[in-house]
Amino acid sequence: MLTSDNSHSASHAEARKRPAQERSRRTVEAILEAAAQLLATKGYRATTTNHVAERAGVSIGSLYQYFPNKDALVAALVEEHLAAAGEMIREACRAWRRDRPGPAEFAASFARLLVEVNDAPVHRVTYNNAPPLPRTQEMTEALVAELADEVAIHLRRWKTPGPPELRARTLVIAVLAVIHELVIQTPPGPARTAAQQQAAELARGFITPAPAGSRHAPDPTVDAARRNEHDVQ
Template identity: 40%
Template sequence: MSTRIAKQRSVMRKEPRQARSRATVETIVLAGARILSDKGWAAFTTNRIAELAGVSIGSLYQYFPDKLSLVDAIRHRHLDDSMAVMRNVRADGLSPADFAAQLVRAVVAAHSVYPGLHRVLLDEAPSSEEYRNPHTKFEIEYLSYYAQAVATYRKRAPTEADNVAGRVISDAIDGVIHNAARRGSIDDPAMQRELVCLVSLYLGNDSATKKTA
C-alpha cells in the first residue's frame, strides 16, 4: 500500500510562467515519471531525475522543494491525462457497447504511456491526504462524467441513483485497470474485452433502469 502523509501536499516552490520555464517543469515531471515507471520509488532521487531531464539540480529545486512535491506533480499530471482522454469519449450517440469499448481503450492508453508508473504510485510512493480527496476539482469532474453517462442511457438528467451507479462503474474500471497495471498485464486484450463487456452490460441493463427510475 502507498504511504499516506497526514498533511497537505507539498506544493511547487513556484509556478512556471514563461514558456521556457513551463517546458523545463514538463521535462522534469516526465523524467520523474519515467524513473518511477522503470525503476521504482527506491530509484526516485532528485539527482537521477535532474540527470535524465538534462537540467541542473538547482533548476529542479527551483520548482520542486522536495521529492513529495514532484511525485504529487506526477500524480496530478497522470490524473489530468486520464481526464483529458475521457473527455473525448462521450456517451451521446453511442451504444453502451461502443461507449464502453472507446472508454476502456482510452483509459488503458493513458495508463500505458508509463506502464509501471501506476503500480509505484499506488504501492510505493508516499502521498498526501489531498490525493483522492472527494471534493477536489478532479474527483468531482471524474465522478460526474460517469454519472452523466449512466443518466444518458437511462434517458434523464442525472439523479442521486445515477451518481451511485457512476461510482460503481468508475470503481470497477479503476480496480481492473489498476490491478492489471500492478500485474504488468494492462495490454492484455482478453482483460480489456471482459471489462468492456462488464461496463456495457451494466449501462444497458434495463432492469437496473426500471429499479432506479
C-alpha cells in the first residue's frame, strides 16, 4: 500500500489522457491487465511496453496514446491498487466498529488486513518500482491517515495510555513496514505464518494497555507527550 522511494523520474510517468468512450476504456483496461500480468510474472526490468501491447492485443501506438512509457503504466496500476485497498480498508473499519473486538483480536485482524491488501504479486513489483507521483503519494497518505484515525478510535475505547493519534499513526506505519519488508517477501508456509504473527504481536504491543502496577519498558509515545507538555510549561 505504501509506495517506496526509488530513482525513477516522475516527470513522464503520468498518463497522457483519460479514456472518455467505452471502447477507449476497454482498451485501457486491456493494457493495464496485460501490464499487471507481465510485471507479476516477468518483473519490472524484463517487461517492456512492446510486450504489454502484444499481450493486450493492441498496437504500440495505441498504448502510447494513453501511457507514454512503462513508468506511466506502473503509476496507473498503483492508483488501481490504492483504490481497491481503500475499499478493503473501509469494509474492515465498518466491521471493527460493529464487532468492537478486543486488542488481541483487533491486532490479528489488522495484520491480516494489511497482508491481504498488499499481497498481490503485481503490487510487490510496483512497490519497488513505482515512480513517486503526487497523486499516488496523496492517495497513500490518505489511506494511512484513514487507518490511523480508525485505530485511534479503538485506542480510546480500550483506554490505552498515551496520545492516541501519535500511537495510532506509529502503529500503522510500523506494521505496514513489517508487512512490506518481511511478511509478503516470505514464501507461503510456516515461516510466513510466523512473520504475520510477529506483525500482529507488534500491533498488539502498541494497543494493549499494560496491567495496572506492572513493570514494563518505557513507552516512547507517552514519553514524547510528556516532553511536549513540559516544553509548553
